Amino acid sequence: MASVIRLFSEGFRIFFFAAGLFGAVLGLVWVGWLALDVRSVVDGMAAPYQWHAHEMVFGYGLAAVGGFFLTAVPSWTGTDAASLWFVILVFGLWALGRAAVWAAPVLPSGLVMTLDLLFVPVLASKILSQLSKRPKPQNMVFLSMLCALWVANLLVHLEWAGITGESATQGLRAGLLCLAGLIALLGGRVTPAFTRNAMKRAGVAEADWPVTPSVLNKATMVLAVGLPWVAIMAPPFWVGSWACLLGTVQLLRMLKWRGLWTVDQPILWSLHLGMAFLALGLILFGLASGGIGSESGAIHVLGLGAIGVMTVAVMSRAALGHTGRPLVAGRSFAFVYGLIALATVLRWLAQSHQSALIGSGLIWSLAMLVFALAVWPIVSQPRLNTP
Known part of the structure; x- marks a missing residue:
């Protein structure tokens, strides 16, 4: 019982573990559908590829987002962390949404939509109450992103319910x-900052620390906050152009982040x-919108590579740091980072080759399972009283 209570005592504990476990199961379901060549779930419901994409974004993705914001926002604002009961509530809403989507063939579409759309507003209301204590623009923009996620999910359910055409x-x-x-936004903050801190501890001269021109950070904020809204309202070519521009800015930002210095530190190179x-992924997505390359390949470089690697990298680091453990990624976490990168490359090369698609899905599932097993003893045990 103590372990169960502890699991819900802080948002990152339950959400990070659930993200790993859910990601593993989701990958296996998708591999099963690929192997059986399933074309549809039931008449009138989503095609498997849409269902798979929805649960990767609004299932796995939102679990990682929820755990991160419930952990990071209190430290940004100096406010109290969410209570045990709120964590139970908000996790319950996330799980209820997943159950509804998985049971969609036997539930009214309106009920599925309602249940799956509850999680983000409740999470956002908590974040708003905390951010309003110290309303910095660079943090308040995350509320816009959560709103965009909710609207995006609504658009999916509206078609599934037969209310909209496409x-x-x-x-x-x-x-x-x-x-x-x-x-x-978030990776652009923490990646150079954490690298800079590590270099400082190692005695590296300040002239060699990561730097990012202010103009590129400002451009990133405008482009990143606007990206989902452009995707909601604009034609595909404009979405791709916007994404390509953000990808180019991101590439320029990385030029002086000293990534090669981190090669022996998985907690950083990830x-x-x-x-x-x-x-x-953003550049490939932009090129695909202009007819150059595969959009599906670009989407998976973003989904598996960027989102997959960054979520496990941030979740593993946050779990270690917020439980008083050394910020060192052990072999299990490093293995996970490498597996997801391998799955990404394989999926990008696969195009429509069935065996490669299945192989990529299996590698992803293995990575998520290893992550869940590796993070469990961290999130289920008490915080260490380290100096």
């Missing part, structure tokens, strides 16, 4: 790009790798 693809694309925008996948 809005699911638009919603799925907007949801994915919203997560990419969040990574551009962040640089995720941000590199972000830049590459």
